[in-house]
Amino acid sequence: MPSVISATDEQFTTVPGGIRLCHQSFGSPTDPAVLLIMGLGLSMDWWRDDFCRSLAARGFHVVRFDNRDVGRSTHVRGPGISAWGFLTRRARPVYTLGDMADDAAGLIEALDRRGAHVVGASLGSTVAQEVAIRHPSRTLSLTSVMGRPGDGTGTVSWRMVPEFLRPPSSDPVEGMVASFRRIGSRERTPADDEDVRVTMRRSRDRETGDGTGSGRQLAAIVAERDRTADLARLTCPACVVHGLDDRIIRPSGGRSTAAAIPGAELVEVPGMGHDLPHRVWLRLIDAITRTAARAST
Incomplete structure (x- = not known):
């Protein structure tokens, strides 16, 4: 049962380029690796423990990690992006999504020379796509969740633009709850809100940065390239998961991403917004498992 699968202590690996990544794993290292890449400004804690245990129970060695500029991984220096830069889609990023993908690929190389099934959500989905493109020998399969290919599709709804421009809340925990109510899935429950509170407190306790990292990550997103042509050359199995209520x-x-990748499966989830509430976990775990099975055959 998933409840008996324990997590390792947090570990640190320095990848090429000098970035030190904090990571943790669930399950046996002899099982095929699944690398989980989280979204904008969110630590690995947002891949919830029970989600990781449930995925490991399918026969995977599940690895989650803090991206650069998040949690206990290396925090770099430099400007993020201004409100005007975000609105005009102009950014001069300190680093690119490709650099973040190289971080992830370096972690795969350090932990499992066989490669990994790469899964990314939101910002993590674009990084996962870049991992598959830039490091095909380390990518056994790709699952892109809440993502886009950088071709201009999937852009944020204008009524959601203020979400990126809001000043920090005086109460970061309740501010995050309110944010997920605005951007998340339909019919969120009090249990969903409490899950955000617990995860946000845990994430804040682990944070070692000064709060500017999300701005640098956002600049990397705004400066993303069109990956469509490169996605068309992928040969690994792929699945695209997207909520039909994602604003x-x-x-x-999601549709453009799936259309770009040869043979990709598209899973559209009614009611799902830009979040991963408990009720979508089984759909996502099934999708990852199916996609990995395609790689093994």
């Missing part, structure tokens, strides 16, 4: 990366982004 941050609209469903057209």
